[in-house]
Amino acid sequence: MSRIPLLWLLWPALMAWLFCWRVLSGTGVCLAADPAQEPGFEPPAVAVSMARLDPDCCGVWVDGKRTGGSQAEKAESVAAPGKSGAWSAGQADGRRVTTFQYVIAFREPVAIGSVFVRGTTDRVLVLKENAAWPPDPGRSDDWIEAPVPAGQSHARLAPLPKKTAARAVMLTDRRSWGRSQVDLVRLLPSRWGNLTPVATANAEAEYTAYPNQAPPYTYYARRIVEASGSWQNAGPDRDQRVTRPPTEVAPSWFVLSWREPRTVSGFYMEDNFEKFELAYYDGPDGMNPAVATEKEWVRIRKLSVIGAGSDREYRRRFVFFEPRISRGFRIRILKTAPDQISMLGALVAWSELGDQPPPVPARRESEPPVSFVYQLPADEIVTIVIEDGNGRRVRNLVARAERPAGENVQRWDLKDERGAVVAPGRYRWRGIYHPGLRLIYHMTPYPNVGMNAPENAPWLTGQTGPGGWMADHTPPRAAAAGIGRMFVSSPCCESGVGLICCNLSGAKQWGMGNIVAWTSPSYLACDEKYVYGAAPPSDASEGKEHLWRIDPSDRSVKTLLSAPNTDERRRGVRGLEARAGRVYVAVNAPDDFMCNAVGAAHADLDNSHPRYRDVSIRNREDEDKPAPRLDFLRLFRLQGSPPGNKGLTWLESTSFPGSRNHIVLAFSKPVAIGSFAFPLPAGDGDMSIRL
Known part of the structure; x- marks a missing residue:
């Protein structure tokens, strides 16, 4: 039997241990490095350390006024290597042009060759050496602008003049809308340009x-x-x-x-x-x-x-x-x-760049190699497509674009819809044009405005204003006169109004939106002081019947009745009247004959058969769990709608030994039942119903 040296036996374990030590003790940069890259090049240094910031003078100015006090931490979050953040001076309101200025100040002058900035600012300025301290953006003569070369996006490199030493840098943003923000700043000692x-x-x-x-x-x-x-x-x-x-x-x-x-x-x-x-x-x-x-x-x-x-x-x-x-x-x-x-x-x-000026983009010529000319009789909306020799669409070149009258030139880069260069062959272009759709206001469909209230706008001026008319989902349904005014309602609105008040000449005075979700009065009545509204049950009102009292003096609403349908009785208001402090409601529920004699509250499930286990629903995730007890009630139409494809989908009988089995619905107390409707089961079995 040959012998293997102990070192060779331990060698794999030793290599694994060394590898683990290398991984555990290595730097985070090496471990996180992209596997397609090999780190090892030192990046350019920054011009100034954040320890040299002057915290009292770092700040933001909005329209010449300083806001927010010291901004040293924000300045450091965007300018210090290894940190990330966002520095915002605020947001323009869209009504006027607002000037936002960000100042990064230092304890002593710093040699800066270029400024890299990513954000909404588009101007870079540095403080003159002999300028007064502290820096003030309002003293324009104290600042020298470093032109930002054209053609750059929201990420810009601005080289400064040679041998620039500054104690403050200011970034400026002028906008009429949207948020002003600086995401990233790098102050660099060398002069860099963007190619x-x-x-x-x-x-x-x-x-x-x-x-x-x-x-x-x-x-x-x-x-x-x-x-x-x-x-x-x-x-x-x-x-x-x-x-x-x-x-x-x-x-x-x-x-x-x-x-x-x-x-x-x-x-x-x-x-x-x-x-x-x-x-x-x-x-x-x-x-x-x-x-x-x-x-x-x-x-x-x-x-x-x-x-x-x-x-x-x-x-x-x-x-x-x-x-x-x-x-x-x-x-x-x-x-x-x-x-x-x-x-x-x-x-x-x-x-x-060294001593060289920054690169300036030349005026770009149109790159697409193919062009064609067409004439338009007037200013038109144009759509142009490119087709191959078989008439197959290969490119939607122009879609609903405005073009002027006369001669126009359209270019094509020889690419299809996917951005790939088309194969050699014959191609043709086709186009259509039209003068465009014009929206011209002629009249309002509501004679209330043109005939009775020319001082009102024909469009809604807020839900409570006198402009416009009524609802956008339903037509007017009810009207009532009283208290020297007329009231008109629509049952449902989304962006319009469901109840309006007019004078006796028909001029709208004010409006009111839905009183509850998607629901306004379907019936109206007035007495000497109030206007009353009623709405029958609907899916939008959660099956409830509503009765409201509205005070026209302050437009306050008081709910007098909010009654749901019950298992034994369906509600359905069909008329409304008010007089001498009393309200009279006419009710006619045409589907009462289909109501159950009992509801789920009367069911005794512990003595019903088959007996199903109870499933408690504690949160939203439990709602999808099969609940056979609930399905049993739903299949008897005692609660909710019939079940779907989970849990019980039909009534099951008991599975006792023998040929006779049962389905038993028990009640907690005697109930009055006049009739019983039940579908016959499929098959040849015998079924009987007993009470």
């Missing part, structure tokens, strides 16, 4: 969505470089299926490219990528890198990925690497989450 606005974007596919009541919308790759939206490679089709989820076998990709080589050191990305790879183009000149072969791409393996928060759709992150000079960079998407589609909301390509 995305001067790039060309291509992608593996581009998704077109079809909203129910809006034109189709395509998530073009070029929306990223034009700062006009986001890119998406796929999405639910008309059967709500996603046809192209990215995988490692069939990845999705997005490419930024330039005509001349550019130096790029990293990207700021907003995406839903769970696993991705970065590569740069290393192929011949004169061709678009988007069509390069796999051999012409070089993967960037050493990356520094820094998370910067997230929102409902996107992860925000910085991805830095050793500077690469290339005409193109590719993001290869291998896995996404939570949706199995590739989504890119923003992409900032970082390039260190």
